[in-house]
Amino acid sequence: MATLEPSLVRWIEGIIGTTLTQVHELTGGASRNSFILTGANEAKAFLRLDAGRGPLSGTDLTLQREYSVLAQLQGTGLPIARVYDFSPEHNAMLMEFLPGHTSYQKTGSPAEEASIRRELVQAIVTLQAIDPRRVSALGPEAGGSLGVAISGDMHTWGKLYDERATLHDPLIDFSLNWLSQAVPDAQAPAVIVHGDLGPGNFMIQDGRIRALIDWEMVRVGHPLEDLACIIARALGAPFGEAAEHIANYEALSGRAVDLRKLDYALALVLVRWLIAMHMALSKPSALQNVPMLFAFRQINSLSLIEALCRCQGVEFQGPPPQLRGADPCRIVFQYSRDCLNELAQDAAMAASAYKLRGIVDLMAYARDFIDYGPERYEREEIERTAAILGRAPGSGAQAHQAICRYARSVNMAQARPLLEFLRWRAEREQVIMHTSLGVRQDNRIRIG
Incomplete structure (x- = not known):
């Protein structure tokens, strides 16, 4: 049983009106800690706690803000849990416990899954119909224009990226720059968005969505951000087809979806995910799933650049670069991978087997990078950066720094050569990672 500070327990007991007898901590939350609480009378409650170590800690996206928004959304017809109280002293939110589960894959029949996907889109439409001005906890942007809202959001994520990601990426720099400048319908009113919708972030009970969470x-x-978010979830696990989500949205909202505006919304979603992955990889540890982060960073990057290219009408000029396939170290890597694969199959603990398979994937990436050629990789970075900037950097590292700075400030009217380079770069990484990605190499967002 998890333990909580005595003063926090007293605060909880004062609200639930009974002695706390059981505290069960849940796993999986990226930004907050979550607990199921049971009282002496078997009554249950749900606790959200921000210990100040999550990726959003120190930003405006506080737990107190989350509590206030949820409190102001009560009674709007949205499927959400009731919130009881917030403790500034403990940075804790106490709320209603909802029975059910978050495992969309366990719902049963295809018909039931399709019904849940439609319900999720209906929740998006319901949320968008709420006047942001009635939810003052959203901040000064509530009731403002789309351009102001997105500019502020990109500033928040750009600050996180600059301060917490030691690994910088010209694709992120370009995206932050372009998304702030190229807002479609910038003077239109912004709407309320959940920001992280998809499997795992809604509760299911008796084959229906009981509540949106997190x-x-x-x-x-x-x-279109929340619609884009549920479409982008397919990069990680199946969650219906994009065409189905779009059709549901059009039918339930009565509004046609402009696919290029949807691409813009996809780019908003994907650049946030990419920044979060770069932040995580800046401080890798054995507690993280680094191989999975590597894989999804690449899949995310390719999907992001494809969305940006569709927005700008830029076609990829192939063919992509190829591996040499003749490095003498291949046999060493292959033997080591085979041995680790065998150990993974024999591992008694599922977690150990999972980590071993991850090491196998990282070794495949290292082997294929050597096959491609580190010298060739650096030379290409220097030559292609020089072609864009008009001057030759002295090294690959200098080329990387220079192209990141350029991407953050380039005039959008002159961005096409940079966009073509970023697309080529993502395709090159896809070639290098083809073995380590395995079946995931075909994961794409296809919206037409």
């Missing part, structure tokens, strides 16, 4: 990313933003 509201730490709630804000005002683009009307």
Whole structure:
């Protein structure tokens, strides 16, 4: 049983009206700690706690803000849990415990899954219909324009990226720059968006969506952001087809979806995910799933650049670069991978087997990078950066720094050569990672 500070326990007991007898901590939360609480009378409650160590700690996206937004959304017809109280002293939110589960894959029949996907889109439409001005906890952007809302959001994520990601990426720098400048319908009103919708962030009970959960990313933003988010979830696990989600949205909202505006919204979603992955990889540890982060960073990057290219009408000029396939170290890597694979199959603990398979994937990436050629990789970075900037950097590291700075400030009218380079770069990484990605190399967002 998890333990809580005595003063926090007293605060909880004062609200639930009974002695706390059981505290069960849940796993999986990226930004907050979550607990199921049981009292002496078997009554249950749910606790959200921010210990100040999550990726959003220190930003405006506080737990107190989440509580206030949820409190102001009560009675709007949204499927959400009731919130009881917030403790500034403990940075803790106490709320209603909801029976059910978050495992969309366990719902049963395809028909039931399709019904849940439609319900999720209906929740998006319901949320967007709420006047942001009635939810003052959203901040000064509530009731403002789309351009102001997105500019503020990109500033928040750009600050996180600059301060907490030691690994910088010109694709992120370009995206932050372009998304702030190229807002479609910038003067249109922003709407309320959940910000992180998809499997795992809604509760299911008796084959229906009981509640949307994990509201730490709630804000005002683009009307297609939440739709884009559930479409982008397919990069990680199957969650219906994009065409189905679009059709549901059009039918339930009565509004046609402009696919290029949807691409813009996809880019908003994907650049946030990419920044979060770069932040995580800046401080890798054995507690993280680094191989999975590597894989999804690449899948995310390729999907992001494809969305940006569709927005700008830029076609990729192939063919992509190829591996040499003749490095003498291949046999050493292959033997080591085979041995680790065998150990993974024999591992008694599932977690150990999972980590061993992750090491196998990282070794495949290292082997294929050597096959590609570190010298060739650096030379390409220097030559292609020089072609864009008009001057030759002295090293690959200098080329990387220079192209990141350029991407953050480039005039959008002159961005096409940079966009073509970023697309080529993502395709090159896809080639290098083809073995380590395995079946995931075909994961794409296809919206037409």
